[in-house]
Amino acid sequence: MPRQPSVPSTTKPARAGRATGRVTIVDVAREAQVSPMTVSRALKTPAVVQQQARDRISAAIKKLGYFPNQAASTLASARSQVIGVLVPSLTNAVFIETLSGIRDYLAQAGYQFLIGETGYAKAKETQLISTYLAHAPDGFLLSSVEQHDILRAAAGDHIPAVRMFDLGKSKQDMSVGFSQLKAGYAVARHLIERGYRKPGFLAAQMDPRMLKRREGFRKGLSEAGFDPDIEVLLPTPTTVDMGAQLLRRILELNPDCDAIFCCNDDLALGALFECQRRGIQVPSQMAIAGFNDLSWAACATPSITTVVTPRYDIGFQAAKLLIQQLKGETIAKARIDLGFELAVREST
Numbered sequence: 001m002p003r004q005p006s007v008p009s010t011t012k013p014a015r016a017g018r019a020t021g022r023v024t025i026v027d028v029a030r031e032a033q034v035s036p037m038t039v040s041r042a043l044k045t046p047a048v049v050q051q052q053a054r055d056r057i058s059a060a061i062k063k064l065g066y067f068p069n070q071a072a073s074t075l076a077s078a079r080s081q082v083i084g085v086l087v088p089s090l091t092n093a094v095f096i097e098t099l100s101g102i103r104d105y106l107a108q109a110g111y112q113f114l115i116g117e118t119g120y121a122k123a124k125e126t127q128l129i130s131t132y133l134a135h136a137p138d139g140f141l142l143s144s145v146e147q148h149d150i151l152r153a154a155a156g157d158h159i160p161a162v163r164m165f166d167l168g169k170s171k172q173d174m175s176v177g178f179s180q181l182k183a184g185y186a187v188a189r190h191l192i193e194r195g196y197r198k199p200g201f202l203a204a205q206m207d208p209r210m211l212k213r214r215e216g217f218r219k220g221l222s223e224a225g226f227d228p229d230i231e232v233l234l235p236t237p238t239t240v241d242m243g244a245q246l247l248r249r250i251l252e253l254n255p256d257c258d259a260i261f262c263c264n265d266d267l268a269l270g271a272l273f274e275c276q277r278r279g280i281q282v283p284s285q286m287a288i289a290g291f292n293d294l295s296w297a298a299c300a301t302p303s304i305t306t307v308v309t310p311r312y313d314i315g316f317q318a319a320k321l322l323i324q325q326l327k328g329e330t331i332a333k334a335r336i337d338l339g340f341e342l343a344v345r346e347s348t
Contacts (some may be wrong), residue, residue, distance in 0.1 A: 023066045031060035044136065047158075083113040083322065084132040084140045086125060086147055088207065090117045094264075094292050094311055095143075098164065101315025102141060109323045111138070118147075120207050126150050133159075139322045141315075144208055148173070160325045162318045166209055168335055174325065176318040176336045180212035181219075183307045183340050187261045187289050188220025190305070194348055196259035196287050200230035202246040202271065203263035204238045210263045213291065217261055230254045238263070243270020244277075259287035259348070265294040268304050272347065287348040302346030310338040 029036040034053055042049040042057045049057075060066070085102060087095040099115065106113055114137065116128035125147050132140075133155060140161040142148050148163055161174070168175035191199045201217055203210050218228035232250045236242060243262060247270070250257055262268040268290030272282060280286050282302055290297060290306035297304040317336055324331055 023064045025066070027064055028057060028060045028066050031064060032056040044134075046136065080136045080138055081111050082135060082137045083111055083319070084116065084129070084135075084137040085113045086116045086118055086128055086140070087143050088118050088120045090115070093294055094309070097311040098315035101312040101317075102319045103315075105316045105319035105323070109319070111323065113141075118143075120205060122146060122150075129154055138326050141318050141322060146208065160322060162322045162325075164314050164318045166212065167337055170335075172334060174321055174331075174334045176314050176321060176338065178309065178338055178340045179216075180209050181216035183291070183309075184213035184216025184218075184261070185220040186216075186340075186342050187291075187307065188217045188224075190342060190344065191259045191261070191287060191289065191348065192220070192224050192226065194259075194283075194287065197226065198230060198254065198257045199226065199259040199261065199287075200232070200250050200254060200257045201261050201263075202232055202243065202250060202267055204234045204236045204242050204246070204267065205263075206233060206235045213263060230257055238266050240266050240270040240273070243267035243272075244274035245270075247271040247274040258285070259289075261289045261291075263291055265290035265292050265297050265304065265306055268297070268306065268347075269300060272300060272302075272304065283346065283348050289348055293343055298343070298345065300347075305345045305348040306343055308341040308343050310340070313338055 025036050025039050029039045032039065032053070034057065038049060038053055039057055042054050046054060083106060085099070087099065089095055102113060114132055114135065116132065118125045118128065129147065129150050137159070139159060140151055142151065142161055142163050143165055145163060145166070148161055151159065151161055163173065163175040165177045166175065166180055167177050188199065199221060201214055203214060221228040230250065232246050232253070234242070234246065243266060246267060247260065250260065260271060262271055268288050271288050275282050275286050275288070282288055288304060290304050293306045293308040297306045317338065321331065321334070321336065
């Protein structure tokens with residue numbers, strides 16, 4: 001059989017990443033006429049790559065379909081339009097209201113946000129911050145000074161962050177909240193002024209904000225010459241049932257305790273239920289004060305005295321402050337104290 005003449009091939013050699021049908025960073029670099037390292041830097045830290053190169057990389061990404069359009073837009077503008085948000089819990093009404101404030105402001109500013117639940121665990125905070133940094137967020141909204149320290153250790157001062165719920169010590173640190181210490185102090189002064197002589201403190205979930213409330217409460221008692229050591233502290237999640245358990249414990253240790261400041265309203269409600277089970281009259285035999293003013297605190301019988309915290313406004317104002325920083329706007333105050341109120345009700 002005669003040999004067939006060979007026909008020159010017109011098919012181009014397959015590119016390095018096309019054997020699997022996937023576009024690779026090498027393909028993007030070739031299209032944009034830059035090195036793969038430049039593409040990698042543009043994806044991870046856009047600000048370090050010149051705008052002209054970012055534009056070419058962005059165009060290559062769009063053409064080859066290496067990344068979604070949003071990523072290409074991020075490269076062109078050096079902005080991801082994404083904010084990382086870390087809160088301790090997604091089941092606690094306190095943080096849900098704060099997230100609502102964040103959502104409302106970021107939506108009108110054209111930003112999205114990634115929500116991370118830390119569970120009050122430092123290891124989880126470190127993991128979430130590391131994970132979110134890989135998505136090149138424009139900034140962070142954080143719920144503790146510890147998270148701020150973790151972010152600075154990982155990214156220096158290159159990524160702006162606003163701390164929520166508490167106030168920064170420095171006026172340069174962006175923070176929105178109120179003085180947890182002053183709130184605890186105010187509760188102590190209130191109980192003393194009402195004539196109680198053996199106030200105690202009940203707390204679970206030993207987070208830094210709670211410890212500052214405790215510090216303020218102890219300061220108020222000590223200044224008045226009262227014992228600040230009538231307290232029960234447990235490093236467990238706060239629940240209504242835990243409030244009942246803590247009340248039983250403090251009465252075992254201090255039978256003459258006549259008032260309690262609970263670190264949140266859940267514990268206060270549990271303590272109230274336990275008093276009712278034991279026939280302890282509130283407030284004549286035992287005063288109860290809570291913290292946060294959750295929606296049902298005023299509806300309890302008797303209604304619960306508690307510290308009213310500006311949860312929604314903290315989220316809204318923190319988001320606003322961060323976006324102002326990102327836009328390079330003049331910031332009148334980097335440390336915004338929204339204050340608190342003491343809602344005095346029947347339980348004291």
